[in-house]
Amino acid sequence: MRRTGLCVHPLDQFHIWFTWAHNAGLAEPNAMVLATVEADAGVRARTVLLKGYDRFGLRFFTNYGSRKGRALDADPAASAVLPWHPIRRQVIIGGSVERLSAEESDAYFRTRPRGSQIGAWASEHQSSVVADRAALDEGYARAERRWAGVEEVPRPPYWGGYRLRPTEVEFWQGRRDRMHDRFRYVLESGSPADGTWRIDRLEP
Ligand SMILES: Cc1cc2nc3c(=O)[nH]c(=O)nc-3n(C[C@H](O)[C@H](O)[C@H](O)COP(=O)(O)O)c2cc1C
Numbered sequence: 001m002r003r004t005g006l007c008v009h010p011l012d013q014f015h016i017w018f019t020w021a022h023n024a025g026l027a028e029p030n031a032m033v034l035a036t037v038e039a040d041a042g043v044r045a046r047t048v049l050l051k052g053y054d055r056f057g058l059r060f061f062t063n064y065g066s067r068k069g070r071a072l073d074a075d076p077a078a079s080a081v082l083p084w085h086p087i088r089r090q091v092i093i094g095g096s097v098e099r100l101s102a103e104e105s106d107a108y109f110r111t112r113p114r115g116s117q118i119g120a121w122a123s124e125h126q127s128s129v130v131a132d133r134a135a136l137d138e139g140y141a142r143a144e145r146r147w148a149g150v151e152e153v154p155r156p157p158y159w160g161g162y163r164l165r166p167t168e169v170e171f172w173q174g175r176r177d178r179m180h181d182r183f184r185y186v187l188e189s190g191s192p193a194d195g196t197w198r199i200d201r202l203e204p
């Protein structure tokens with residue numbers, strides 16, 4: 001990798017890499033490990049699916065009342081890693097999240113298969129303890145009955161998206177002898193979409 005070959009904006013560079021990962025046929029190139037801060041438990045990470053991105057940030061969807069949702073609402077700081085092992089690449093994004101608008105969340109929810117839409121209603125209390133599988137299946141059946149005959153299942157009020165607004169983005173390309181290429185974009189001034197980004201090469 002060469003500094004001169006990099007895009008000025010990290011999300012433009014991300015687009016080139018994401019397209020490459022997608023075309024390389026990776027399984028779920030949009031799976032990203034999202035770390036959040038919890039007031040009483042430190043840091044916690046889990047996988048979510050990246051469902052869209054632009055210069056304003058990266059969008060993912062979840063239950064706002066889930067463990068991650070509660071953590072993010074209390075402290076919006078977050079970091080996401082896209083681990084593209086087969087092509088020896090990794091992207092790390094740091095920043096803070098904001099909730100998407102209801103319209104943006106509605107628009108995404110409408111694209112989900114009906115079964116997943118019902119699933120969101122059945123998993124109202126995502127991340128809380130459930131007695132057993134039977135209780136889950138009963139909840140799903142109940143939600144199915146509730147929306148039977150309704151053509152478009154509405155988005156549950158507790159379910160929607162977040163935008164991770166980047167302030168730092170690192171691109172990592174694996175190379176021989178562990179002498180990898182690493183370039184980090186840091187937002188120096190302004191907003192993520194149209195601010196000024198500094199680019200530094202880092203030691204591997
Ligand atoms: C590949 C993969 C993709 C996932 N994508 C999502 C997602 O987009 N949204 C989501 O809420 N959970 C997703 N999950 C489940 C989460 O990893 C997690 O189990 C769930 O959201 C509860 O997390 P929490 O208890 O930290 O809130 C995914 C899991 C895997 C393995």
Ligand code: PXP
Pocket residue numbers: 049061062112116
């Ligand atoms: C609970 C949950 N919510 C949301 C998603 C995001 O993907 P989709 O909107 O495609 O179901 C996943 C993907 O595994 C998931 O497990």
